[in-house]
Amino acid sequence: MAPRRDGADALKFPILIGDIGGTNARFAILLDAYAEPKLFPVVQTADYANIDDAIQADVLDKTSIQPKSAVLAVAGPIDGDEIDLTNCPWVVRPKQMVENLGIEEIIVLNDFEAQALAISSLKEGSRTQIGGGIVREGASRAVLGPGTGLGVAGLVRARNMWIPVAGEGGHIDLGPRSERDYQIWPHLQTIEGRISGEQVLCGRGLVNLYDAICKVNGSQAVHATPAEVTEAAVNRKDEEAVEAVDLFATYLGRMAGDIALIFMARGGVFIGGGIFQRIIPILKQDHIRAAFEDKAPHTELMREIPLYVVTEPLAALAGLAAFARTPRFFGLETTGRRWVG
Template sequence: MEQRRDGADALKFPILIGDIGGTNARFALLLDSFAEPKMFPVVQTADFETVDDAIQETVLDKTSVQPKSAVLAVAGPIDGDEIDLTNAPWVIRPQQMLAGLGIGEVIVVNDFEAQALAISSLGEQSRMKIGGGEVHEGASRAVVGPGTGLGVAGLVRARNMWIPVAGEGGHVDLGPRTARDLAIWPHLETIEGRISGEQVLCGRGLVNLYRAIAAVDGADPVHTTPADITDAAVNQKEPLSIEAVDLFATYLGRVAGDLALIFMARGGVFIAGGIFQRIMPILKTDQLRAAFEDKAPHSDLMREIPLFVVTEPLAALAGLATYARTPRFFGLETTGRRWVA
């Protein structure tokens, strides 16, 4: 039965936390409010028919601990008792989890809400600063992350709580700025004639961009996966891949700058996601920062806003763990997203 919930209510330990994306799922157990999360191997969503199967085989069959609560972050909109993942065939059915997995309470949040929870307390050892600007404590923050899709979330401070703001910001329009962009744009694959941020700034988006560059140059594309393109770029093997990754970073810088303005993110904008971590060895940080700040008539303002790359590979799980330990510190609305046995 679904119930209303006051965000300050404590969760019962042990708590299962899970970050469920379009490609990979990551799970951990939080035994008490002081323990570090007990991590389990990363699994691919394609290897299991359902999320329940993945939890049973990956977690419950590997430990004698029976979780009493679960907090799951999923890559998709949460709108009812059946939650479809945007880029994977899994359907999350919390009522079924309660009955089949022996869990007493399930809370489901958006995957980038979890990233927003993470950046509320991300230490300097888990982030890399790009360019200038200083963090204004208590000011709004934003996070953007290219992965299977393009995730976006905000984080605002009010009433002594951090409040994550989820949405589908990865689907905003993305337009050309330079002469090279204008040459590339007609060759990008669209969705009903529209080029959104996610059409370029995610795994398949990188392939889309790579193919468009090849078409402009009259070259034959060699690579078909984002991993092959990033590998070729990092190892300086192919000019098409190198340019694709360079432009990918520039375009992401532009979107990150847009988010800085939307949220007035004086607390910083954070770039998350595995794709970006893979290209960091060849990242031209000056170009990325320039694209971030190129927001006339607000370029002076943009120079004051810090930009970070999240270097913690399991940031979403860290964010979920932070929330699970102390939900009273977060204004996370769980009405319609909480199920109890």
């Protein structure tokens, strides 16, 4: 593994960028610092045994462009030369990728670092504000997003650079607050006795919440997937699905407020992820905002912090592209996360 690269060092073009989640992987190639990313069709991770095969079949075999560098965001902690994804059987082996795919340099980030990079320059048309609050320029920001799992990251400004702060914040404890919460909580599936944010605020978490509500109501659970619960709620097919989506949004607003306090995110908190985008039409935004602000003794502080929904579907790729074009604008530590041929 190479020593730490200087953040001001430019990557060699063309650059492959990739956002690898638990279910889907998205890839694009940047020809140069000014070109728009050349996008490729979304890859289902279940269709390939490993990331190397997916890149070969769905990217390299579909273009004559040979990337010289790669910046990849993966859904899992990065520790060593073999990177396990949290909700996917793929194991990313950058040394092997350098040998097999002809790429000279690979940098691997956490997937929510990429989301954090994106919110450094998210355009007005790529976000929708929930409630009030005013952005303080240069202040810290934070992003969280429910998908296959629950990702969380921060973004801080120092020395004229944006510095993404990755972590596994989706696994912090999530507790009951209301009388209804106390009815539901005993019926939620746990991990070794714990109910973490991710046990409720992700795809399988939505189903977990729906199942628990059905048990409390004494009704039969008829929906087995996040898509089924969401569709039933959007079309008002049954009250349990509607309540599950409503509480899902409230709990996400509650956790977004916690993350805002951790990072003192006066620059805004951003909610990404495909699940949230699909339920926006039926969300009670005042409930989300109220849950976000309900942080006594800091309610007044929370009222000043803006909360956004990210509506850009490829935000992570946009963040990776921003870093790949101009690494010097980002204080991204790559020690232990950079491999060269």
